[in-house]
Amino acid sequence: MELRHLRYFVAVAEERHFGRAAARLHMAQPPLSQQIRQLEDELGLRLLRRTTRRVELTAAGEAYLVRAREILSAVSSAAGEAQRVAAGSQGRLVIGCVGSATYSLLPPLVRKLHEDLPGVDVAVQGEMLAPAQVAALHAGQIDLALLRRPVDESGLRVQALRAERLIVAVPDGHRLAARKRLRLADLAAEDFVMHAGAGRSVLQETVLALCRETGFEPRIRHEVTETSTLVTFVAAGLGVALVPASVAELRVPGAAYRPLTGKTEVELAVATRADDEAPQLLRALDVLSALVRRTHRGPGSPESGSRPTGDRQ
Template sequence: MELRHLRYFVAVAEERHFGRAAACLHMAQPPLSQQIRQLESELGLQLLRRTTRRVELTPAGEAYLVRARQIVAAVSSAAGEAQRVAAGLQGRLVIGCVGSATYSLLPQLVRTLREELPDVEVSVQGEMLAPAQVEALLDGRIDLGLLRPPVDEEALSLDVLRADRLIVAVPDAHRLAARKRIRLTELADEDFVIHAGGGRSVMHDTVLARCRAAGFEPCVRHEVAETSTLVTFVAAGLGIAIVPAPVAELLVPGVAYRALTGQASVELAAATRADDEAPHLRRALAVAKILVTPPAKRPSKI
C-alpha cells in the first residue's frame, strides 16, 4: 500500500463516481479503478460497491474512509509544516538579553518578530549578564544572545549590532544632576554602584578600566546582577553608576541620566551557536540587524 492508494480511495469515496474522481485526480479512469482494486485486494475486503451509475461505500469502506482522510490530512500538514520550518517561518526561539538592551532593542525585536513571523514561538530571558548568556548558548537554553563583547568562545558566532555611548546615572538631588555633561575625572570621589564582578559582567570590567584610564580607582560600594537593581540603588542615593545609554529608557523616579564627555562606548552584539543554521534563527538575526539600522536606511519591508 502506498499513499497514493489512500488519496485515490478518498477521491472516489467523496465523489461516489470513478469518472469524476479520475477527473479530479487528473488521470484516466481505468488506472484509477485498477489502483482501487489493488487496495481492496491487499486489505482482503471490499471497500466500494460499484453500480452502473454510482459508487457506494461498504460499512468497512465507511470506517476506512475516516482513517484514510486523517492520514492524508496529516501527511499534507506535515509537509506544510516542514516547508514553513525550512523557510524560517515556524519554530521556537529563546532570546537572552543584557539589562540595557532589555529596555531598548528587545521590546522592538520581539514585537517585530511576532508581526513578521507569527508562527515562530518567541520567549525571552531578560537581565542576563554576558557570561551567563554564553553558558546558556553553549548548553542550548537560549538560541540568540544580545550581549556585550568580548566573548572568547570559538563555538559561538558574534555579530556586532551597534555601539552604545556610556552615560552617568546619578541621584536627581546629586550636585552633578544639574550638569548636562560630566567628565569622568569628576567621579573620582564618588561611591559607585556597578554590575557584578568576578567575571560575571562585561560592564564591571569596562567601568573599572575606564576609571583607571582616567587616573583613579573607583570606590565600589555595591555590586548588583541586574540593571534595574543598579538604577534603583542610584535612585536610593547609594551611589552613582556608569551605564550604556539605552539604560536611560528605564525611567525610575529619583534618577538623572547625564552624558559623559569623550567617546566612551560599549558594543552590543548578537551571539549564536556557530553551527546553528536554523532558518528561523537566521531570520530573527536579520530582523535584529535591520532594527539597529537608521530608519532612513531600512528597507520598507522587514
C-alpha cells in the same frame, strides 16, 4: 499500500463514479479501477459496491473513508509544517539579553518577531550578564544572545550591532545632577554602584579600565546583577554609576542621567552558536539587523549619537 491508493479511493468515494473520479485525478478509468481492486484485495474486503450507474460505499468503505481522509489530512499537515520550519516561519527561539538592551532594543525586537514570524515561539531571558549568556549559548539554553563585548568567542558567531555611549546615572539632588555634562574625573570622589564583578560583567571591567586610565580607582560600594537594581540603588542615593545611554529609557524616580564627555563607548553585539543554522534563527537575525539599522537612522531615536559598528567577526 501507498498514499496514492488512499487518494484514489477518496476520489471515487466522493464522486461515487469511476469516470468522474478518473477525470478528477487526471488519469484513465481502467488503471483507477485496477488500483481500487488492488486496495480491496490487500485489505481482504470490499469497500465499494459497483452498479452500472454509480458506486456505493459498503459499511466498511464508509469507515475506511473517514480514516483515509484523516491520514491524507495528516500527511498534508505534516508537509506544511515541515515547509514552514524549513522556511524559518515556525519553531522556537530563546533570546538572552543584557540589562541595558532589555529596556531599548528587546521590546521592539520581540514585537517585530511576532509580526514577521508569528509561527515562531519567542521566549526571553532578560538581565543576563555576558558570561552567563555565553555559557547558556554553549549549553543550548538560549539561541541568540544580546551582550557586551569582549567575550570568549570560541565556538560562537559574534557580530557587532552598535556602539553606545556611556552616561552617568546620579541621584536627583546630588551636586553633580546640577551639571549639564560630566567628566569621568568628576566622579573620582564618589561611591560607585556597579554590575557584578569577578569576571561576571563586561561592563564593570570597562568602567574599571576607564577610571584607571583617568587616574583613579573607583570606590565600589555595591555590586548588582540587574540593571534595574543598579539604577534603583542610584536613585536611593547609594552611589553613582556609568551605564550605556539606552538605560536612560528606564525611568526610575530619584535617578537622573547626565552625558559624559569624551569618547566613552561600549559595544552591543549579537552572538549565536557557530554551528547553529536553524532557519528561524537566521530569519530572526535578519529582523534584528533591519531593526538596528532603522533605529539608528530614525528621527528621535533613543540611540541618537551612537552608530553601527559593522561586522567584526
